[in-house]
Amino acid sequence: MSDHAVKVEPDHTTASSGDKDYVVVTEELVLDTSPAASLSPPVPSCVPSAAGVQGSATPLASKDKARSRSKMGRDDRSTEGKVNTDIGYAISTHVGKHLNRLRGEKVLQIKCAGRAMQGKQETNGNSNGGSTHHRPRDRHEPGNKHQRKKKPVTVDTSKAKTSLEALKMSIKQLKWKEFPLGRRAACDIYWHGTSFHDNDHIVSGQVNKFPGMIEMLKKINLSRALRTMHELFPEEYNFYPRSWILPDEYQQFSAQIRGLKDSGAAAHRTFIVKPDSGSQGEGIYLIREASEVRLAAGSQARQAVVQEYVQRPLLIDKLKFDIRLYVLVKALEPLQIYIAKEGLTRFCTEPYQEPNHKNLSHVFMHLTNYSLNVQSDNFVHSDSQSTGSKRTFSSVLYRLASKGVDIKKVWSDVISLVIKTVIALVPELKVHYQADIPPGKPGPTCFQILGFDILLTKNLKPVLLEVNSNPSMKIEHEQEVAPGVFEYVSSPVDEDVKVCVIRDTLRLMDPGLNKHGHPPPAGGGGAAQQGTVITTKAGPPDKAPEEEPGDGLPTLCLKQVYPKYTKQFQYLCLVDRIATLFLRFLGIKGNMRLGPTAFRTFIRCCKLSNSNLPMASVDILYIDITRRWAASTQDSREAGMGLQAFVEAFFQLAGRRSKAALLRDQVASLLEVCEAHLDGPLSALPVAAAVSLEDRRSLSRGRAMAREASKLSPSSSSSSSTTHPPPLCSPAAPRRAVSHDQRLQRSRHGPLRTNLEN
Ligand code: ADP
Numbered sequence: 001m002s003d004h005a006v007k008v009e010p011d012h013t014t015a016s017s018g019d020k021d022y023v024v025v026t027e028e029l030v031l032d033t034s035p036a037a038s039l040s041p042p043v044p045s046c047v048p049s050a051a052g053v054q055g056s057a058t059p060l061a062s063k064d065k066a067r068s069r070s071k072m073g074r075d076d077r078s079t080e081g082k083v084n085t086d087i088g089y090a091i092s093t094h095v096g097k098h099l100n101r102l103r104g105e106k107v108l109q110i111k112c113a114g115r116a117m118q119g120k121q122e123t124n125g126n127s128n129g130g131s132t133h134h135r136p137r138d139r140h141e142p143g144n145k146h147q148r149k150k151k152p153v154t155v156d157t158s159k160a161k162t163s164l165e166a167l168k169m170s171i172k173q174l175k176w177k178e179f180p181l182g183r184r185a186a187c188d189i190y191w192h193g194t195s196f197h198d199n200d201h202i203v204s205g206q207v208n209k210f211p212g213m214i215e216m217l218k219k220i221n222l223s224r225a226l227r228t229m230h231e232l233f234p235e236e237y238n239f240y241p242r243s244w245i246l247p248d249e250y251q252q253f254s255a256q257i258r259g260l261k262d263s264g265a266a267a268h269r270t271f272i273v274k275p276d277s278g279s280q281g282e283g284i285y286l287i288r289e290a291s292e293v294r295l296a297a298g299s300q301a302r303q304a305v306v307q308e309y310v311q312r313p314l315l316i317d318k319l320k321f322d323i324r325l326y327v328l329v330k331a332l333e334p335l336q337i338y339i340a341k342e343g344l345t346r347f348c349t350e351p352y353q354e355p356n357h358k359n360l361s362h363v364f365m366h367l368t369n370y371s372l373n374v375q376s377d378n379f380v381h382s383d384s385q386s387t388g389s390k391r392t393f394s395s396v397l398y399r400l401a402s403k404g405v406d407i408k409k410v411w412s413d414v415i416s417l418v419i420k421t422v423i424a425l426v427p428e429l430k431v432h433y434q435a436d437i438p439p440g441k442p443g444p445t446c447f448q449i450l451g452f453d454i455l456l457t458k459n460l461k462p463v464l465l466e467v468n469s470n471p472s473m474k475i476e477h478e479q480e481v482a483p484g485v486f487e488y489v490s491s492p493v494d495e496d497v498k499v500c501v502i503r504d505t506l507r508l509m510d511p512g513l514n515k516h517g518h519p520p521p522a523g524g525g526g527a528a529q530q531g532t533v534i535t536t537k538a539g540p541p542d543k544a545p546e547e548e549p550g551d552g553l554p555t556l557c558l559k560q561v562y563p564k565y566t567k568q569f570q571y572l573c574l575v576d577r578i579a580t581l582f583l584r585f586l587g588i589k590g591n592m593r594l595g596p597t598a599f600r601t602f603i604r605c606c607k608l609s610n611s612n613l614p615m616a617s618v619d620i621l622y623i624d625i626t627r628r629w630a631a632s633t634q635d636s637r638e639a640g641m642g643l644q645a646f647v648e649a650f651f652q653l654a655g656r657r658s659k660a661a662l663l664r665d666q667v668a669s670l671l672e673v674c675e676a677h678l679d680g681p682l683s684a685l686p687v688a689a690a691v692s693l694e695d696r697r698s699l700s701r702g703r704a705m706a707r708e709a710s711k712l713s714p715s716s717s718s719s720s721s722t723t724h725p726p727p728l729c730s731p732a733a734p735r736r737a738v739s740h741d742q743r744l745q746r747s748r749h750g751p752l753r754t755n756l757e758n
Helices: 063-078 095-102 161-174 219-232 250-262 393-402 407-436 492-509 566-572 574-586 596-605 615-631 643-657 663-677 689-712 740-749
Strands: 029-032 107-110 154-159 177-179 189-192 243-246 271-275 285-287 304-308 319-332 335-340 344-347 390-392 448-456 462-468 476-482 485-490 558-562
Touching (some): 154 161, 161 177, 161 492, 219 243, 219 304, 219 407, 219 462, 219 643, 219 663, 243 250, 319 407, 319 492, 335 492, 344 492, 390 393, 390 492, 407 448, 407 462, 407 558, 407 566, 448 492, 492 558, 574 596, 574 643, 574 663, 596 615, 615 643, 643 663
Antiparallel strands (some): 029 107, 243 304, 319 335, 319 448, 344 390, 448 462, 476 485
16 A cells, blocks of 8 residues: 555545435334433344244353354343334334334334235346246235145255355245255255356256346446446436546546646545455555556556545444445346345444555555454454444444434435445346346346445445445354464354345245235336435335235345335436347347447437438447447457447437437437337337347458448547547446356356455
8 A cells, every 4th residue: 555645635525415315214113212222232123033042141162152152142132122112223013013102202213114015927137037936826825824735945055155054044944945965956046155157057946146246246347337327317326436447547547636636626635446356355555646556567457446535434433334235136127126124334443544644554444344354453253233343234323323313314325325226237237137048048037135335424425335246144253262273153243134134035035925926116117206305104004925924934124125116216217228228139149249230220220310320420339439348348259339338329329319418318318219219118028139140240240340440530540548538427348248158158167256255
């Protein structure tokens, strides 16, 4: 890390907290802010009452003892009878009753009307579904007293890796059947530790990873996806620090710092450099000058993101901390998102100071990663949820509430952030999904638990740091139980949070339950009121069956937020609509790039070509954009136009056609034109297979055209970063894409770099 001396200036990201989208978390979240209550640690209500627990209060001495003790702790707590009254947001169906009792007392209430989720066929990912497994229809059917003996749901855990222990506990609690070595016959659920491709050749059931999620959540691709959304919706997408992609955008980053210096505004700015596929804080450093970026030369240049550093985070006990929230993406089409009601907070182990030349390299002060801080002597392992270096999110909220913080608003902003982020990711995920599991071919459906890392600024604005495709589900940690003697001991805080998340994810993915599906999106996707306050009040008891535990299990710890809040966020789905067009012209042959013929076909079908846009210009547009994106893609084995390049082309076409001032209006107007010409709202299904075949032939022709065009177009004749500096808020180069076969190949022969959990 650098030791450069630079003065400190207020962090702009902390200066505004005006996020217009105020989602009232309409959940049974109850928070008693009375001082007495603040002494009681919050307890998530997710430990099954049936779980047999016992133990002693002996300090951690061995793995088994530690486990016993942690279980004892939870048992004790659950018998205190305070779970639903004085805790941060232990969610329970009983909370409603307590609300009445507590009304008039100093209580913050966040209520929720659940939603019935019956009666519709569910799709997941692609609308083809694909599951060939059929569970008895009566599974979990409420009120059915004469259920036939249920066949237990089968789970292949052979690839679960480090989530295995939490997974085993979950399966046991559900009384499902585990296949630790895999199974010849198909299983209902496959639990993968790393990626969709951990097990190849799955043709049915459900897999806990989406194809392409790892790639999408690498720092560069996440930054690009959020940047595109920021370009369309600057106010809505102001929760991600401004970022530049290295090495491509080094010049722009440099210019930005120079500009800030010239205006006298840069004096105290700090930036954080993060390697593209890094995790657990690896390779991260803070800088104050562009010259401090450690760029290796030529092809060795390591791809990274440099990002504005949030200089004034919210501190607790003078320590910086971040929030890990678990989010379940249950399906892409229609989009279904659940947020775990409990999360973790990870604390630094050295008191925080705003960055200065002396402390820039103080890892334990600036980075909240568990994997780093656990190495500090100051790290505190605690069985309590509200003390130590890892605590529950509810305990932090609880503490904030006791100081008068409007935690309802904090939660609501966090939920907004999560929904908006997933909306930004979905379009590209759909392209991956279609490439890996083409419609009409047998294949599994997918779901995935993501780990959102969020920082709260001093003025309580949530900032997204990153999203982990493979969040650690470990429930043990290594501890020195005697001098020099290390053992794995159970971590009660981790166990309480993570087992609930896995178990309830499984419950939501129960194939029997899914037979009944979910209702259509709230409001049926009607006209969205943009940026409005979500003020759903607790309503009639229309809970989803999945939220009504009829099997002795606790209330789900995962709360649906989408489609529940579709109305408030659907207007943000412009890129998703562009992706639907893209998919339609892509074909179903497993490719992820559009060829020149397909692009021409798109232009023709949507009748976009006219005297102002002759087909020759269309070709040049295609070549120009595709070449530029390919130039900054290290692996461009698959030629053609990826989704992000297509989005850029679409933006350009929209700008040419519309006089509207705002890009989002230009884009919306062009989408309407395209959709009208393609017979109403698009479906992703009618893809142009024929076009795809033709394109394979014409891709080589396209390369020749590119050479021609480079002669015609002076702007496309040299390197992308110099002649076409991607504007800071435009989609830049496409993510690395390889063909379906190549992806399979890679998954078989080389572990993905991102198999590190984070
Ligand atoms: P990794 O995947 O390596 O953990 P992260 O993006 O999560 O990378 O960053 C690691 C840590 O660095 C975060 O947990 C957080 O404490 C800190 N951090 C990351 N980005 C920022 C930022 N923009 N401002 C302040 N702190 C940050």
